[in-house]
Amino acid sequence: MAQNITTNPQSSNNNALANVSNNALERLIVLTQTDMEKVNSLIISRAHSHVDMVPELANYLIGSGGKRLRPMLTIACAKMFANPNENESNKSQYFAAAVEFMHNATLLHDDVVDESNMRRNKPAARIIWGNQASVLVGDFLLGQAFLMMVETKDIDALGILSKAATIIAEGEVFQLSKIKDLNTSAQEYDMVIRSKTGALFEAATKVGAMAGGADAASYEALGIYGLELGRAFQLSDDALDYGGAKGVFGKNTGDDLREGKMSLPIILLLENANDKEKALIVSALGNQDCDDLIVEKIIGLMKEKKILEQVMQQASNSVANAKKALEILPSGEIVDALFDIADFCLVREY
Amino acid sequence: MAQNITTNPQSSNNNALANVSNNALERLIVLTQTDMEKVNSLIISRAHSHVDMVPELANYLIGSGGKRLRPMLTIACAKMFANPNENESNKSQYFAAAVEFMHNATLLHDDVVDESNMRRNKPAARIIWGNQASVLVGDFLLGQAFLMMVETKDIDALGILSKAATIIAEGEVFQLSKIKDLNTSAQEYDMVIRSKTGALFEAATKVGAMAGGADAASYEALGIYGLELGRAFQLSDDALDYGGAKGVFGKNTGDDLREGKMSLPIILLLENANDKEKALIVSALGNQDCDDLIVEKIIGLMKEKKILEQVMQQASNSVANAKKALEILPSGEIVDALFDIADFCLVREY
Numbered sequence: 001m002a003q004n005i006t007t008n009p010q011s012s013n014n015n016a017l018a019n020v021s022n023n024a025l026e027r028l029i030v031l032t033q034t035d036m037e038k039v040n041s042l043i044i045s046r047a048h049s050h051v052d053m054v055p056e057l058a059n060y061l062i063g064s065g066g067k068r069l070r071p072m073l074t075i076a077c078a079k080m081f082a083n084p085n086e087n088e089s090n091k092s093q094y095f096a097a098a099v100e101f102m103h104n105a106t107l108l109h110d111d112v113v114d115e116s117n118m119r120r121n122k123p124a125a126r127i128i129w130g131n132q133a134s135v136l137v138g139d140f141l142l143g144q145a146f147l148m149m150v151e152t153k154d155i156d157a158l159g160i161l162s163k164a165a166t167i168i169a170e171g172e173v174f175q176l177s178k179i180k181d182l183n184t185s186a187q188e189y190d191m192v193i194r195s196k197t198g199a200l201f202e203a204a205t206k207v208g209a210m211a212g213g214a215d216a217a218s219y220e221a222l223g224i225y226g227l228e229l230g231r232a233f234q235l236s237d238d239a240l241d242y243g244g245a246k247g248v249f250g251k252n253t254g255d256d257l258r259e260g261k262m263s264l265p266i267i268l269l270l271e272n273a274n275d276k277e278k279a280l281i282v283s284a285l286g287n288q289d290c291d292d293l294i295v296e297k298i299i300g301l302m303k304e305k306k307i308l309e310q311v312m313q314q315a316s317n318s319v320a321n322a323k324k325a326l327e328i329l330p331s332g333e334i335v336d337a338l339f340d341i342a343d344f345c346l347v348r349e350y
Numbered sequence: 351m352a353q354n355i356t357t358n359p360q361s362s363n364n365n366a367l368a369n370v371s372n373n374a375l376e377r378l379i380v381l382t383q384t385d386m387e388k389v390n391s392l393i394i395s396r397a398h399s400h401v402d403m404v405p406e407l408a409n410y411l412i413g414s415g416g417k418r419l420r421p422m423l424t425i426a427c428a429k430m431f432a433n434p435n436e437n438e439s440n441k442s443q444y445f446a447a448a449v450e451f452m453h454n455a456t457l458l459h460d461d462v463v464d465e466s467n468m469r470r471n472k473p474a475a476r477i478i479w480g481n482q483a484s485v486l487v488g489d490f491l492l493g494q495a496f497l498m499m500v501e502t503k504d505i506d507a508l509g510i511l512s513k514a515a516t517i518i519a520e521g522e523v524f525q526l527s528k529i530k531d532l533n534t535s536a537q538e539y540d541m542v543i544r545s546k547t548g549a550l551f552e553a554a555t556k557v558g559a560m561a562g563g564a565d566a567a568s569y570e571a572l573g574i575y576g577l578e579l580g581r582a583f584q585l586s587d588d589a590l591d592y593g594g595a596k597g598v599f600g601k602n603t604g605d606d607l608r609e610g611k612m613s614l615p616i617i618l619l620l621e622n623a624n625d626k627e628k629a630l631i632v633s634a635l636g637n638q639d640c641d642d643l644i645v646e647k648i649i650g651l652m653k654e655k656k657i658l659e660q661v662m663q664q665a666s667n668s669v670a671n672a673k674k675a676l677e678i679l680p681s682g683e684i685v686d687a688l689f690d691i692a693d694f695c696l697v698r699e700y
Contacts, residue, residue, distance in 0.1 A: 051524040109489060113482040132463040135485055136522045139459060139492070143516030146496055150509040158508065159500040166493030172486045174401040 024340030025067070031334055032075040035093055039071050042097040046144050057129045057137045061104055064120045070103050070204040071096035073229075073338075077208025077222050080334045091152045092211035098161060099204045101145035106168055106200070108138035113172065114259055118252065157207045164203035171195025175261065180286040182270060184262035193234040194227065201230030221325045225338065228322035233345040235315035238263040239308045243299050254295035260286025264314065268307045269298070277301055315346055374690030375417070381684055382425040385443055389421050392447040396494050407479045407487045411454055414470045420453050420554040421446035423579075423688075427558025427572050430684045442561035444498045445507055449554045451495035452511065456518055456550070458488035463522065464609060468602065507557045514553035521545025525611065530636040532620060534612035543584040544577065551580030571675045575688065578672035583695040585665035588613040589658045593649050604645035610636025614664065618657045619648070627651055665696055 029036075047058040078092030110116070111124040112131045118124060126134040142165070149158045175192045178184045205226030209219040236244075241256045242265045243249050256263050270281060284290040284298060302308055319342045329335050379386075397408040428442035460466070461474040462481045468474060476484040492515065499508045525542045528534045555576030559569040586594075591606045592615045593599050606613050620631060634640040634648060652658055669692045679685050 049520050049523075051520050051527065053523050053527045054520060106489075109485050113485060131481075132526055133523060135459050135463060136519050136526065139456075140516055140519035140523065142489075142492065143512055143514075143519055146512035147509070147516060150505060150512050153505050155500060155503050155505055155508075158505075159497070162493055162496035162500050164493075166490055166497060169486050169490035169493055170399050170401050170404060173399075173403050173483060173490065176482055176486065177401065177403045 022344070024337050025344055027333070027337040028072055028076060028341055031337055032072045032079070035075040035079070035096070036068065036072060038090065038093045039068075039075065039096045039100070042093060042148070043100055046097065046101070046148060047141070049140065053129065053133060054137055054140055057108075057125050057133055058104070058141060060128070061107065061119070061125050062100070064122055066103075066120060068100060070200060071100045073201065073204045073226065074099050074208035074211075076334050076338060077205045077214070078212035080330060080332070081209070081212035081214050081218070091154060091157075092208055094148045094152045095154075095157055095207040095211055096204075098145040098148045099200065099207065101141045101148070102161065102165065102168075102203075103200060105138040105141040105145065106172075108134045108141070110172070113176065114255075116255075154210070157210050160203050160206050160210070164199045167195045167199040171197075171199065178262045180260035181262060182282070182285075184267055186264060186267050189262060189264050189267055190231075193231055193238075197234035198227040198230035201226040201233070218329055221328050224325040225322045225342075228318040228325065229342055229345065232315040232318035232322065232342070235264065235311055235318065236345045238265060239311045239315070241265070242302055242308060244308065249296070249299070253299070254284075254290070254292070257284055257295060257298065258286070258288050258290050264311050265302060265307050268310055269302055269305065272305045272307070273301070312346065319343060319346060374687050375419075375694055377683070377687040378422055378426060378691055381687055382422045382429070385425040385429070385446070386418065386422060388440065388443045389418075389425065389446045389450070392443060392498070393450055396447065396451070396498060397491070399490065403479065403483060404487055404490055407458075407475050407483055408454070408491060410478070411457065411469070411475050412450070414472055416453075416470060418450060420550060421450045423551065423554045423576065424449050424558035424561070426684050426688060427555045427564070428562035430680060430682070431559070431562035431564050431568070441502045441504060441507075442558055444502045445504075445557040445561055446554075448495040448498045448511060449550065449557065451491045451498070452515065452518075452553075453550060455488040455491040455495065456522075458484045458491070460522070463526065464605075466605075504560070507560050510553050510556050510560070514549045517545045517549040521547075521549065528612045530610035531612060532632070532635075534617055536614060536617050539612060539614050539617055540581075543581055543588075547584040548577040548580035551576040551583070568679055571678050574675040575672045575692075578668040578675065579692055579695065582665040582668035582672065582692070585614065585661055585668065586695045588615060589661045589665070591615070592652055592658060594658065599646070599649070603649070604634075604640070604642070607634055607645060607648065608636070608638050608640050614661050615652060615657050618660055619652055619655065622655045622657070623651065662696065669693060669696060 043062060044059070047055050047062060049055055074096040075092055078095075107119065108125060111119055111126050112134050116124050117127055124134075125137075129137075145161070146158070149161055171192050171194070174188070175196060178188060178192070202223050203226070205222040206219060209222045214222065238256065241253065241263065243253050257266065266281065266285070270278060273281060280294070280301075281298060284294045322342045323339055326335055326339055393412060394409070397405050397412060399405055424446040425442055428445075457469065458475060461469055461476050462484050466474050467477055474484075475487075479487075495511070496508070499511055521542050521544070524538070525546060528538060528542070552573050553576070555572040556569060559572045564572065588606065591603065591613065593603050607616065616631065616635070620628060623631060630644070630651075631648060634644045672692045673689055676685055676689055
C-alpha cells in the first residue's frame with residue numbers, strides 16, 4: 001500500500017505533486033500497455049461503419065489525444081486481481097472499449113448541448129460535421145458500446161453500464177434545468193457532478209473489478225475510488241473554467257459563466273457576494289456576449305474571496321476519499337499507481 | 351392462415367381496404383390488451399426520474415397518442431407461441447416497453463436532427479423544452495431501455511436491440527450524408543429506410559418471438575415480417591410527405607423537400623425530369639423558405655409522372671413480402687391480425 005500523502009493544492013508543494021502525479025499517469029500507462037493496445041484496436045475496429053461519415057467523425061474525436069484514463073482504470077482494476085480466466089475471455093478489454101465509447105458518445109452530445117466550439121484544443125466535431133451528425137454518431141457509439149458488452153455475455157456488467165448511461169443523462173438534464181437558476185445549492189451541484197462525471201468513472205472501475213473477479217468488498221471499494229476520482233476531476237475542471245486556483249486565463253475561461261452553468265465556483269461566489277457583486281454576476285450569467293473584462297472582474301472577486309481554493313479543497317477531499325477506499329485492496333504497483341494518480345486531477349492546468 | 355388478399359393501393363377498393371386494416375388494428379389492440387396494460391404501466395414507471403424535466407418531457411412525447419404499434423407487435427409475436435414459461439417472467443412486456451423507449455428516443459433525436467416543429471399534431475418536445483433537453487432525455491430513454499432488457503437477463507434479446515440501435519443511427523447518418531445529393535440512388539434510399547425504420551420493427555418482432563420461445567424458422571419469418579412492414583411504413587410516410595397518392599395537401603406537405611431529404615419520390619422524379627424540371631427541383635431542395643406554390647408545382651410533376659403510385663407500389667411489394675413471411679406461422683387470430691395489419695400502412699392518410 002502506498003504511503004498516505006496529504007494533498008493540499010494550495011501548498012508550495014504543487015510542483016512536486018505535479019511530478020508525482022504525472023509520473024503516476026506514466027506508470028499507469030506502462031502497467032496497462034499490453035491490454036490497452038488491444039483495447040485501442042477494438043476501438044478502431046468498432047468505430048468502423050459502411051457509412052463513411054460515422055468513422056470519419058468518430059475517429060476525429062476518439063483519436064484526438066484524450067488520455068483514455070477511463071479504459072485504463074478498467075484494465076488496471078481487472079489486472080489487480082489477476083483472474084486466471086481473464087486471459088481467455090479478454091472481457092476487461094471489451095469493457096474498457098465500451099467505457100471509452102460511452103465517454104465519447106457523451107462528449108459528442110455534450111458539445112451539442114453546450115454549443116461548444118472546441119474540444120481537446122481542436123474544433124469540436126459539431127463545428128466540422130454539424131450538430132446533427134454529432135447527435136447521431138453519439139447514438140451509434142452508444143449502440144456499439146452495448147454491442148461489445150453483449151459479446152462478453154456479462155449481464156451484470158451490462159447492468160452497470162446501462163445504469164451509468166441513465167444516471168449520466170439524468171445528471172446532464174438536471175444541470176440543464178438549473179441553468180441560470182440563482183437558487184441552485186452546492187448540494188444540487190454535487191448531485192449533478194456525481195451523476196454526469198462520477199457515474200462513468202465508477203462504472204469503469206466496477207466493470208474492471210468484475211472482469212478481474214474481485215470480491216464484493218474490493219468491488220465496492222473500487223467503485224468508491226472511481227466515483228470520488230470523477231468528482232475530483234469535475235471539481236477541478238469547473239475551477240479551471242475560471243482560471244483555476246493559479247488564475248491562468250485561457251481561451252475557454254468563463255465558458256461556464258457565459259453558458260449560465262451553475263457550477264460550484266459561481267454558487268459559492270453568489271453565497272458570498274453583496275448586492276452590487278450579485279448584480280454583476282447576474283449580468284454575465286448565461287450572457288454569451290459577455291465581455292472578457294466582466295469575466296476577469298468576476299474571477300477577481302473569486303480570488304478576493306478565495307472561492308477556487310474552496311472548490312479545490314472539495315476536490316482534495318474527494319481525492320482523500322478515493323485514496324482511503326484503496327486501503328483494503330491487494331498491495332502492488334497497480335494500487336500504488338491508482339493511489340498516486342488521484343492527485344493528478346488536482347494539478348491539471350489544461 | 352388468413353386468405354391471400356391482393357393489395358393494390360390505386361384500386362377503387364381503397365375504402366374497403368381501409369376498413370379491413372383499421373379493423374385489424376382494433377383486433378390487434380384487443381388481442382394484446384392485457385399485456386399492453388402492463389407494458390403501459392412499465393413505460394410510465396420507467397420514465398420516472400428525480401429530475402422533474404425528464405418525466406415531463408418523456409411523458410409529453412410518450413403520452414401524445416402514438417399507436418404503440420411496435421410494442422404491440424412484440425407482444426403479439428410472443429403470444430403467438432404461448433410459451434408456458436412466459437407468464438412467470440413477463441419478458442415480452444419488458445421487451446415491448448424497451449422497444450417503445452427506443453422508438454421514442456429516436457423520435458426525440460430525429461426531431462432535433464430534422465429541426466421538426468410538429469410531432470403527432472402537437473409542437474415537438476424540442477419546441478417546448480429545447481434541443482438540448484430532447485437530446486439528453488433521448489439518451490435517458492435509451493439507457494432505461496437497456497436497463498429493462500438487462501432485468502430480463504436475456505443476453506440474446508439485448509444483442510438484437512443493441513444491434514438495432516447502431517443500425518438505426520447508421521441509417522440516419524447515411525440519410526444525413528445524402529442530403530441534397532442529386533446522385534442518391536433508389537438503392538441507397540432503400541438502405542436508409544431498412545436501417546432507420548425497418549431495423550426497429552424487425553427487432554420488435556424478433557424479441558417478441560424470442561420471448562415466446564419461437565423455433566428458428568418462425569423467428570426468422572417474423573423478423574422478415576417486421577422489416578418489410580417497417581419498409582412499407584416508411585415508403586408510405588415518404589409518399590404522404592408529398593401529399594400521398596391521393597394528393598392531400600396538409601400542413602407538413604413538402605417538409606422532406608425543404609429539408610433536402612433524398613427520399614424515393616424525389617429520387618424517382620429526378621430520374622424522370624427534363625432539365626427545366628430538374629432546375630425547379632434543385633431550387634426547392636433543401637430550401638427552408640421554399641414557397642408552397644413551388645412545392646405544389648413539384649407535386650404536380652409527381653402526379654403527371656405517376657411517381658407516388660410507383661412509391662406506393664414498392665410499399666405494396668413490401669406488404670406482400672411481409673404477408674408471405676407469415677405463411678409458415680401457427681394459424682390463429684394473432685397471425686390473422688398481423689396479416690391484415692400489413693395493409694394498414696398503405697391506407698394511412700396522416
